[in-house]
Amino acid sequence: MHVELWHNPACSNSRNALALIREAGIEPVIVEYLKTPPSKTHLAEVIASAGLTVREVIREKEAAHAEQGLDDPSLSDDVLLDAMVATPVLINRPFVISPLGTRLARPPERVREILPSGEV
Numbered sequence: 122m123h124v125e126l127w128h129n130p131a132c133s134n135s136r137n138a139l140a141l142i143r144e145a146g147i148e149p150v151i152v153e154y155l156k157t158p159p160s161k162t163h164l165a166e167v168i169a170s171a172g173l174t175v176r177e178v179i180r181e182k183e184a185a186h187a188e189q190g191l192d193d194p195s196l197s198d199d200v201l202l203d204a205m206v207a208t209p210v211l212i213n214r215p216f217v218i219s220p221l222g223t224r225l226a227r228p229p230e231r232v233r234e235i236l237p238s239g240e241v
Contacts, residue, residue: 135215137229
């Protein structure tokens with residue numbers, strides 16, 4: 122099964138999601154999105170496939186969020202997506218993408234929802 126993890130090794134939620142995927146016997150494709158950010162189009166597709174809004178995915182606690190004035194409710198999704206691609210630390214994590222769906226694995230146990238039944 123092809124599983125992709127948007128991973129930040131410094132994030133405990135991301136490390137725990139990785140551990141759960143590996144416990145299921147799956148070695149995911151690891152994308153260190155801070156080093157290799159997704160394109161704006163791909164980011165928008167992943168957010169939509171997870172059933173989330175752009176605002177639900179942006180990390181509001183990051184200093185860059187306030188510095189860039191991203192709390193302004195009049196900003197469009199397009200502007201927020203541009204900010205996340207330009208400053209990928211603003212992308213909430215970890216995203217896990219599998220043939221069974223896409224999840225923002227917060228808490229990490231949410232990854233179980235998109236792994237084959239009987240695994241993990």
